[in-house]
Amino acid sequence: MGNELVRFSVAMPEDLLMRFDALVAKRGLAKNRSEVVRDLVREALVEDRVADPGVDVVGTLTIVYNHHASDVQEKLHHVQHHSYGSVVSTTHVHMDEDNCLEVIILRGEAVEVQDIAHRILGTKGVKNGGLVLTTADAGQLE
Numbered sequence: 001m002g003n004e005l006v007r008f009s010v011a012m013p014e015d016l017l018m019r020f021d022a023l024v025a026k027r028g029l030a031k032n033r034s035e036v037v038r039d040l041v042r043e044a045l046v047e048d049r050v051a052d053p054g055v056d057v058v059g060t061l062t063i064v065y066n067h068h069a070s071d072v073q074e075k076l077h078h079v080q081h082h083s084y085g086s087v088v089s090t091t092h093v094h095m096d097e098d099n100c101l102e103v104i105i106l107r108g109e110a111v112e113v114q115d116i117a118h119r120i121l122g123t124k125g126v127k128n129g130g131l132v133l134t135t136a137d138a139g140q141l142e
Helices: 014-026 033-050 072-082 110-121
Strands: 056-066 087-094 099-109 126-135
Touching (some): 099 110
Antiparallel strands (some): 056 099
16 A cells, blocks of 8 residues: 555535535645645544554643742753653743743653653643644654
8 A cells, every 4th residue: 555545535514514614724725625634634643643652752842830930940950851861852932021931842652751741741830831742753644
C-alpha cells in the first residue's frame, strides 16, 4: 500500500455538512474538504498513537505563572533539571510585570513526558497551562 489517493464516500446529515464546509472555509483557500478530512484523520491517529504508554513523543508544555509566587521558578527549574534528559528546550516570555509564559519542549516516552507535565502543571504558582503531544515518528503523520 503506497501513497496513492483512494476515493471513498461519506454520508452525513446536511446540517453537519454545512457546518463542516464552514470549517473548511475557515482553514483557508488552500484547503478543501478532502484536505480537511485528511487533517482530521491524521489528528485522530496521532491522538490515538500518543495514548500508548511506551510510544516516543515530542510535546510542548505551555505554562503561565506569577514569578512572584513563593519560589515557583526554583521549583520549576528543579523539575526541569531533574528531567534534563526529556527537556529539549525552554522559552521564557515576560508577559507583564508579574506574569511569565514558558514553552517547554519535551521528548521521551509518553508516560514520562505526561508525568513531567503533570508535575510542572501541579507546581504551586502555575496559573494554567497545557500539553500538546505528537508522535516522534514523523512518518506517522503522512
